[in-house]
Amino acid sequence: MLESIKNKLSDTLKSPMLNQPANANVNMPERIISLVIGALITYQGVKQIIKHPAIALQEAVIGGYLLYRGATGVCPIYSSLGKDSTDTPAISIYERIIVDKPREEVFSFWRKLENLPRFMKHLASVEEQSETLSHWKANLPGEILKLSWNAEITREEENSYIGWQSVEGSMIDNAGKVEFKDALNGMGTELLIEISYFPPAGSLGQGIAKLLNNLFEDMIRKDITNFKHYVEGEEYQTFINSSSFVEKMQNTFKKATD
Incomplete structure (x- = not known):
């Protein structure tokens, strides 16, 4: 039932x-x-x-x-x-992390949006439909319901910046951007990450809604933090040794030297 x-x-x-x-x-x-x-x-x-x-x-x-x-x-x-919740403010998350990997490699991994669910557990999948358009599926806390939306790359600077947002009419309003910089010590990459969602739980009372919103926000923060653990771990190393990622990296370096 x-x-x-x-x-x-x-x-x-x-x-x-x-x-x-x-x-x-x-x-x-x-x-x-x-x-x-x-x-x-x-x-x-x-x-x-x-x-x-x-x-x-x-x-x-x-x-x-x-x-x-x-x-x-x-x-x-x-x-x-006299309350109107149709204009619920977004969950906006800002994080700065440093990973022990070259900037070009980190950018290439992140730019392949289908890689995001590898470390972002709040995402079920991301399917790239073209160079700029993609279809995202996300799990609400507890996996009660799966939601999906379409997004587009709004700005891209090779090895430096990626920005995206959900397209008009999507069930969820989502936007994000990531800046990639060489770490100050010359070792690794500094990422400045900003991700925003209009929270799936809205303001449904002060009990259930607050719980769901906090869980969803915590999930995203943990996902971002998890990127460092993932990209510096064995699972990532196994993945980048695969033929598809190596080919992608070779094309990236070729563009940079042309």
Whole structure:
């Protein structure tokens, strides 16, 4: 039954019915979370309807309320408080790390966007569709739901800078940039990383939403930190010895010397 609920949720999220009406006071990411959590709470209530009917009824009311706000984009509580969450601020993360690898090599690895899920656990996959366009899939905390969006490279400077952002109409607004510099000691590469997301959890109350937002932000920070451990570890060394990466590096150095 739980799998059936997940499938129905997936179909609903892809449906044109999930548009943002004029009177909406709940943003799209928060609506998605409302649908997911509402469905799960309702499912828990149905399972307990015989043994614990009072609890089941309580969960059905809560689940139904969340499903309503997710399906309609309207929160009666927000309306009574005059609150509008359709302009939720983004999660913005800034990190500076130094890795013990040459700048050209680090840039080439990062520029191949399909490599990102190798160390970014909040990403399920990145599929490059052209030189500038790519399709991203991300896992929400707990792998409750997978979301996807298209992004494009907005600025690129060979071995120095990569900037990207989600294309218009994407389910998630995402943007990022990475600057690559030679480390001051002449050994390794300094990376200045900035990644922004409009949080999938929005501001769904002060309990569940805060938990999900914090988890999602922590995941991204750990992913960035994990890059240093990954790129200086054995798994990375095995990967760069593969023919595809060696060929990519050879092409990069050839361009630099032409």
